[in-house]
Amino acid sequence: MYFLNELNFVRKDAGFKARKDAVDIISEMGRVQVINIPLWGSLLSRLTNGSKLFHFLLTLNRTDVFLFNFPMPKPFWQVLTLARKLKGFKIVPLIHDIDALRGGHGKDPIRILSCDKIISHNKNMSLYLKNKSSKKIDISEIHAFDYYLPYESAPRLINDQQREVIFAGNLDRAKCGFIYTLEDVDNIKLFGVNYAGGSQNYMGSFDSQFPDAIRQPGIVFGLIWDGDSIETCSGSFGEYLKFNNPHKTSLYLSMGLPVLIWKEAAIASFIIDNNLGFGVSNIKEAMNIVNTISLEQYQLINSNVEIISKKIRQGYYLSKVVDEVIDDFSIH
Template sequence: MERIQYNVIERDTKNASGKAKKDVGNILRINGFKNLYNPLEYRYFRVMQQLWSISRLKSDICLFVQYPANIQICYNYLKSRKGFKICIIHDLESLRGTKTVKEEISVLNSFNIVISHNEKMSQYLRSNGLVSRIVELDIFDYLLPVDLPINATYRNNEIAFAGNLEKSIFLKRMGELQDFKVNLYGAPISDMQPIVSNRNIDYKGCFSSEDLISHLSGGWGLVWDGDSLDCCNGIAGEYMRYNCPHKVSMYIVSERPIIIWNQAAMADYVVKHNLGIKVSSLHNLQNIISSFSSDEYNLMVRAVKAEKMKLSVGGQLQGILNSILNQ
């Protein structure tokens, strides 16, 4: 059976979404998945290329699709094509309010297998009508060169936060956590002053997804969203109840233990594998961190490094591909 991936445009990017899709594409190539088409520069011609390439698909193929990465007309056309079709979810737009759940389920039900982020996301999909077989990823890979240097400075009172500063409104209140220094990474925004005016925040700059790994410093990596320090709220905060943030993987390959909201879908995974801690409120952080001995913290770092060995070479998705393709 021929293996084909519905390839996505790969551009140099400084956001997690681009890195995640690029890594999936590279892991698929290692496993013998050929590109569906060779993208041209202009979007109109790329759409025509895709429709033509879909029309020529045979029935004895294994097609791997990254979702969402294509326009609706292409997904609709794919429904009519036979073959064994696999889809990996990067984002669920219905959870962000940009698409109806009915629209998404209609697309996802056209696949034989859907790779969901985790059990919470799977429950959401099932309760809304998904009938395809579901396989859970649990955590995203984060491919890295083997010789990439890491900042080996670990300070227990320093937290690293990397991400979209525009939507991370809670950063304006981080001055309330005076026991911690916060090392901040991300593209600068027009209204940086309310953030960097906090004396405990040190803005470090913006780096590519790979360069960031060498520059990241601090004893912990923070996974948080919304406008509050007491919980992750709003659409972005609620989304954390279902998704596996690529940011978690980024901190792990940077060899930083995780701080994550205790209601996040990934909180249990982080704690189960001793990759960090879960908290209900950042105001509780000092008491929780001070309760750990240096030996306990070092055990976390060792667990993080072990997890890194898997994620940095694509071991998580590779295991799933092995189970699917060898069945």
């Protein structure tokens, strides 16, 4: 099996963190050969590297499997499908986003369904794809994205002296307008980019490779919420939570933070089933949990989080699903 590393840069924000983690984790597995062909950049760069990609793909044969991050930058899907038509190798997308699920009108579902096997986020996304297909499709699920951090963090102090909610990520009003209605709530701390408010609770941004700034002491939860409303997750971004695994979930868990999440989100079942936090209907319910949970109950949840945190920081979930894909092709 081959895996395409299409990156040639590292960003401090989390925009490409999951893709970079995939490269690092798969490189360490030893079962997959990583091919480094950068696909982002100027038009000239894309033309040059598109040619390199095409020529590499022409060296593959019908028994080879090509794993790649999805979606691909333009115009490389066309390069991939032409080479596949000529050589007959197998293709497997590691799905990061499906634009059609967040209000877009692209061809993502059609492209995904044309692949030989699919790595989906969770059962909700898998069901969405199955309902789009008239034939049986082969899907494996990652269940949770890893947040690869090859270093040890200092233990987080758990006490009843500080009760807070952390909300980290893209703070643009269009994505999470609800935070701008909570600027007077003292025990919510905001971390991230594109903040347009004036709250003293905004703590700035951090390097996604070193996110320990959110590893706060006390009874602290990470919040998963999107949209304008504090009553429910609204709009296209809120709807998207019903299908995707938000990468910030993995960020929180990697930093040892239990999670408060909209109960209709696809990954809420992962949080609840593993006792890593709570599913909630609205922000009021979330804040009530923060303010009333006993130290003993929080410590129990936190002990479960620490177990999952170690797995996420080491690349457990991606390694497991890639091993599954390799074994499936070996059997067939």
